[in-house]
Amino acid sequence: YDVFDVDSTPVEIAKRKDIVTKLIAAGGSLLDTSPMYNRSERVIGDVIGAGIDRNQLFLATKVWIDGRDAGIAQMNRSAKLMNADVIDLMQVHNLRDTKAHMSTIRDLQEQERIRYSGLTHYTAGAHEALAREMAAYKPDFIQINYSLGERDAEARVLPLAKDLGIAVLINRPYQAGRLFRAVSGKELPGFAKEFADSWGQFFLKFIISHPAVTCVIPATSKPHHMADNLGAGFGNIPDPPMRKRMADYFASL
Helix, strand or coil: CCCCCCCCCHHHHHHHHHHHHHHHHCCCCEECCCHHHHHHHHHHHHHHHCCCHHHHHHHEEECCCCCHHHHHHHHHHHHHHHHCCEEEEEEHHHHHHHHHHHHHHHHHHHHHEEEEEEEECCCHHHHHHHHHHHHHHHCCCCEEECCCCCCHCCCCCCHHHHHHCCEEEEEEECCCCHHHHCCCCCCCCCHHHHHHCHHHHHHHHHHHHCCCCCECCCCCCCCCHHHHCCCCCCCCCCCCHHHHHHHHEEEEE
């Protein structure tokens, strides 16, 4: 959430442009942000202004405020800050005033100013509420927390998304660093080397191999981490028996 929350100096914009360039070069496109991420939307707009092709990006942001009029103003501001006439995905952040904002998002979809609608949360305790709103509003996307350390979404939310045809973005793929701390000093197990070159790829491939998952968002401000993360999008993908083996291994740590 804070990767692009920097001053819009030439040095900082150049660093973020390098990260985005690597993403695009590997076939990626999604940038996920929010008005609550301080300067991030403006910096994304500055990166686009510095020469990144807007048409090669899938821009996702959020509305996080109470009230229809305030929501409209916030969405318009997001589009202006990001130099985007069209926002690819507008998400109701943490289910805040969903009814009001989903109505606005649907109106803006009809005007072709927003392509897709979404709902987000980042805690397991909110999954039941999210499931109710998924059934009620049938958004195009949801965004939730899911990882080897937080598998609660497997019980209700991910199956429901698959049944309803809702695309799924995954946040907190490393559980705020907890997963890396759990394997600190340990080598990647031999069984994993057929599909992963690093612990980061191991964690990411567990997520993207779930049949309901569309995309994972492992934020980074470091180009070498970006390159490693992108590696999870290539090569073999774990099948269900391998996913169980991965989960059992992590649970044993």
